[in-house]
Amino acid sequence: MTDAERTAVEFTFAGAPVRAWSGDTVAMALWAAGHLALRRSSRDGAARGVFCSMGVCYDCLVRVDGETLRACTTLVRAGMLVEPGGKP
Amino acid sequence: MNAAADPGAGRVLDADVGVVGAGPAGLAAAGSLARAGLSVVVLDEGQRAGGQIFRQPSPRVAGCGAAPPSHRRGRGLLAAFAQSGARLCSGVTVWDARPGRLWFEQAAESWLVRCERVLLAPGAYDRSIPFPGWTLPGVVTAGALQIMGRAGVVPGKRALVAGSGPLLLPTVAALLGAGVQVVAALEASPRSSAWRALPGLLGHGGRRAEAFWYLRKLLGARVRLRSGWTLFGCEGEDRVQRALIGKVDAEGRPRRDTARSIEVDVVGAGFGLVPSIELGLLLGCRSRCDPRRGGHCLDVDGEQRTSVPTVFAAGEVCGIGGAEVAIAEGELAAAAIVKDLRGVPVPPALAVAAARERRAADRLLGCFPPLPGLCDLATADTIVCRCEDVRLEQTRAAAALHGRSLRAIKVGCRAGMGPCQGRICGPSLQALANGLPGQPADLPVVQVPVKPVRVQTVLDAPRG
Numbered sequence: 001m002t003d004a005e006r007t008a009v010e011f012t013f014a015g016a017p018v019r020a021w022s023g024d025t026v027a028m029a030l031w032a033a034g035h036l037a038l039r040r041s042s043r044d045g046a047a048r049g050v051f052c053s054m055g056v057c058y059d060c061l062v063r064v065d066g067e068t069l070r071a072c073t074t075l076v077r078a079g080m081l082v083e084p085g086g087k088p
Numbered sequence: 089m090n091a092a093a094d095p096g097a098g099r100v101l102d103a104d105v106g107v108v109g110a111g112p113a114g115l116a117a118a119g120s121l122a123r124a125g126l127s128v129v130v131l132d133e134g135q136r137a138g139g140q141i142f143r144q145p146s147p148r149v150a151g152c153g154a155a156p157p158s159h160r161r162g163r164g165l166l167a168a169f170a171q172s173g174a175r176l177c178s179g180v181t182v183w184d185a186r187p188g189r190l191w192f193e194q195a196a197e198s199w200l201v202r203c204e205r206v207l208l209a210p211g212a213y214d215r216s217i218p219f220p221g222w223t224l225p226g227v228v229t230a231g232a233l234q235i236m237g238r239a240g241v242v243p244g245k246r247a248l249v250a251g252s253g254p255l256l257l258p259t260v261a262a263l264l265g266a267g268v269q270v271v272a273a274l275e276a277s278p279r280s281s282a283w284r285a286l287p288g289l290l291g292h293g294g295r296r297a298e299a300f301w302y303l304r305k306l307l308g309a310r311v312r313l314r315s316g317w318t319l320f321g322c323e324g325e326d327r328v329q330r331a332l333i334g335k336v337d338a339e340g341r342p343r344r345d346t347a348r349s350i351e352v353d354v355v356g357a358g359f360g361l362v363p364s365i366e367l368g369l370l371l372g373c374r375s376r377c378d379p380r381r382g383g384h385c386l387d388v389d390g391e392q393r394t395s396v397p398t399v400f401a402a403g404e405v406c407g408i409g410g411a412e413v414a415i416a417e418g419e420l421a422a423a424a425i426v427k428d429l430r431g432v433p434v435p436p437a438l439a440v441a442a443a444r445e446r447r448a449a450d451r452l453l454g455c456f457p458p459l460p461g462l463c464d465l466a467t468a469d470t471i472v473c474r475c476e477d478v479r480l481e482q483t484r485a486a487a488a489l490h491g492r493s494l495r496a497i498k499v500g501c502r503a504g505m506g507p508c509q510g511r512i513c514g515p516s517l518q519a520l521a522n523g524l525p526g527q528p529a530d531l532p533v534v535q536v537p538v539k540p541v542r543v544q545t546v547l548d549a550p551r552g
Contacts, residue, residue, distance in 0.1 A: 021148070024239070025135070032148075032241035036225035036327045043477040047326040049225030051474070051512075053232030054140060055133050056213045058507035058540070059223075059474055072232075073179065075135055 011080040013062075020076045027053055027060050027072040030082075038062055038071060039084040061085035097548040098198035103129040103175070105425055106190045106203035108182055108367060111139020112162070112411040113403025114209035115169045116418030117425075122172035124426045129201050130176045131192050137176055138166055139211055140231060141411050148240030148266075156261065157297045158411060165415065183537035183545070185367050187398045191549050193541045198548035205398050205425045208368050209418060212361040212382065212404035216512055218472050218480070218520065219465040221322030222357070230259045230358025237262030244353020248331050250274040250319035251358040253456045254285070254410075257302040259356050260311060270311045271350055272331075276359070276462060278338050279315035281455045288452035294412055295452070319357055320347055320465060328355050340459025359462065360453075361408045362515050369534045371399050377528055380454045381407025383515060384531055390439055392421035400425060409449035416442040460525035463516065472520055473513045475506020483521035494530035497521045504533075507540045 006021045013035055020029030027050045030038065037047035038060050051059040053072045060071040062085040071082075107118045110132035121128045130137075142162030169176075177194055184191040190201040214229035221227065226243075228236070230251050236242050237259065247268045249259050252275060260273050275282065289299045306313065320332040320342055334347035361382050365375055368386040374395035376387045385407040392400045402421040403414030420442045423434040466472065468481040478501050486500025494510075494517060497503060503517055504510030510517070510532055519527045537546065 023135075024241075028236065028239045028241045031236055031243055032239075034243045036243060038225070041223075041477055046223065047225050048223060048474075049327075050228055050232060050236075052213060052229050053235045054213060056508060057474065057512050061507075073133065073135070075179075 009076050009078045011076055011078065011082060013082045014084060022076065024076050025072050026062060026064065026074045026076055026082060029076050030071060039086055042086045098200060098550040100550050101129050101199060101201045103127040103201060103203045104429060105129070105205045105207060106131065106201040107207045107209060108190065109139065109209035109211055109403070110134065110137040110176060110178070111209060111211045111403065111414065112141060112165065113211075113414035113418035113421075114139070114207070115165045116415040117207055117209060117402055117422040118174040119165070119169045119172040120419050120422035121425060122174040124422070124430065124432070126426065126429060128174035129203070130174055131180050131182050131190060131201070132176065132178050133181060135179050137169065137178065138162060140235070142166065143235060143238055156258065156301045158294065161294075161415070162411070181539050181541055182367060183539055183541045184549070185371050187371060187396055189552075193545040196542060196544070198545040198550070200550040200552070202552070204429055205400065206371070207421055207425065208371075208386065208394075208399065208401040208405050209403045209414070210364040210367060210405055212363050212408055213511065214358040215360045215362045215382065215515055216357070217359050217462045217465060217516055218470050218513070219319060219321050219357070220467055220470050221324070221328065223471050223474055224322050224324050224328045225326065226324070226328035226353065227322050227355045227357070230255055230356040233354065233356025234259040234262045237266045237268065240266045242266050242268045242354055245269055246271045246351060246353045248272050248274070248319065248333070248350070248352045248355045250276070250317075250333070250355070251360075252276045252459065253358075253360045254452065255358060255361070256313065257299075257306070259358070260313075261302050261305045264305055264309045264311070270309065271352060272317075272333060273306070273311055273313045274317040274319060274333060275313050275315045276318040276336055276340055276459055277315060277456050282313075282315055285452055285455035288448060288455065292448050295448070318342070318462065318465075319355065320344075322355055328352060331355055336459070337461060339461040341461030341464050360456065360458070361404065362511075363405050363407060365405055366509075366532060366534045366538045368394065368399070368401060368405060369531065370536070370538055372396050373399055373401070375531060378407055379458050379528070380450060381409065383529065391424035391427075391434055392417055392442075393424060408453060409446055413442070413445045413449045416445045458526070460519070463519050463525040466520060472517060473503035473506065475508050475512075476502045478503040480520055483517065484523065487521040492518065492522050494518055495533055498533065509538070
């Protein structure tokens with residue numbers, strides 16, 4: 001995808017609208033919008049977010065239209081519903 | 089090459105060569121292989137070819153000329169690859185492998201590549217060392233902060249970069265390119281390391297140009313790389329707000345009396361890289377441990393062949409060395425595969441070039457040896473395993489009760505049993521749990537699937 005082909009995309013995270021560019025990962029879009037805390041640890045309840053940004057650590061798990069995915073390896077799509085995730 | 093429906097729900101791709109990874113090594117190899125007339129399938133986890141090092145800046149940071157000189161070479165590789173006829177599958181997860189077979193998941197589909205030769209070029213990931221507060225949102229690896237910087241999406245204005253090794257420079261440059269202030273850049277190794285690294289940097293044309301490009305960026309922004317300093321910990325409410333920094337001794341032990349607190353919005357920490365050898369181990373390839381090259385790496389012969397005759401490896405998976413090494417080894421591996429399948433001899437110049445690049449990288453990275461004292465950064469209640477929230481004191485109790493091996497510690501406290509499968513905590517887990525800094529780690533325990541995939545992907549996997 002060249003820069004000229006990138007278009008504005010809007011989706012929601014935890015109910016709030018997020019504006020991004022096609023070609024962004026969900027992790028990039030959420031960082032750009034200032035959303036650093038992407039989920040709560042299922043064990044101690046502490047906030048967690050992106051850590052490795054390259055698909056290794058699974059700390060940025062979110063639910064995208066109901067499916068648990070890594071925010072850093074998932075590209076944004078217009079209208080997608082992103083919710084805080086949880087590690088299994 | 090053809091894609092055919094399998095009796096199962098999964099799909100099969102037949103090719104002469106299956107390549108894992110579309111970074112410098114995989115791109116160089118796949119392009120050469122395809123130009124030699126072989127059918128090639130490249131499986132890459134990223135959404136775009138190029139791997140981590142040749143990620144292109146996004147339009148958000150357009151206009152600042154944010155790409156270092158080496159990226160011209162990256163663009164050339166990408167263009168040559170695109171014209172070569174090799175088939176690229178992006179955004180996929182390879183989860184099982186046997187000689188001649190690679191199983192992968194793409195979106196919700198289960199696929200199998202059947203091939204004569206496998207080339208492993210999966211690269212590496214950041215080496216993390218646990219410290220208090222490293223699980224706070226906004227605290228990321230140096231590699232992650234570089235990715236976010238190049239994408240121009242760093243939230244806040246004040247960034248801190250800490251760790252060890254040459255990769256701190258591109259992270260700082262990416263942040264500056266995105267207009268973020270770098271309030272501190274901390275190299276844990278003593279100043280003498282940087283001086284020792286100088287001849288290696290200046291004696292190599294490509295690396296010299298790269299180093300000067302980064303140093304100009306740093307000087308222009310008045311950022312000073314402070315040697316013998318590191319990050320002691322991070323604090324904040326639901327995101328990082330403050331960082332505790334201070335001096336370390338020559339072995340990396342924190343000198344607590346020097347600690348001071350600074351305000352930050354994001355933190356990137358990286359203590360070198362770890363070769364991604366999991367698929368190689370699954371394939372039965374022999375490995376060896378070389379601390380200078382990032383620890384356990386795949387053992388290859390003078391033509392990049394692993395101990396499994398049909399499996400080749402190139403780039404960081406054979407030991408950390410950087411893009412120049414990866415490209416040279418990728419080209420050499422491709423020539424060796426062409427020799428196997430077409431009987432064309434390997435041009436001797438390729439082996440000479442790969443060996444020369446590898447020697448130069450070894451000299452440079454040898455100036456930044458692992459610092460065992462950094463294991464003292466974690467305190468008893470610091471989380472070591474981020475997946476399972478296992479704290480240092482729990483890993484110590486497990487080691488005392490179950491034994492010192494990586495396997496015993498995992499079984500004893502679940503550290504390394506989460507979805508990352510020990511990739512993040514594994515390299516330092518034993519040293520921390522056993523209280524033996526500098527202890528070489530056991531080989532990682534690998535099992536199928538080597539990365540989490542959908543249950544349906546496994547059920548649908550074509551056999552054969």
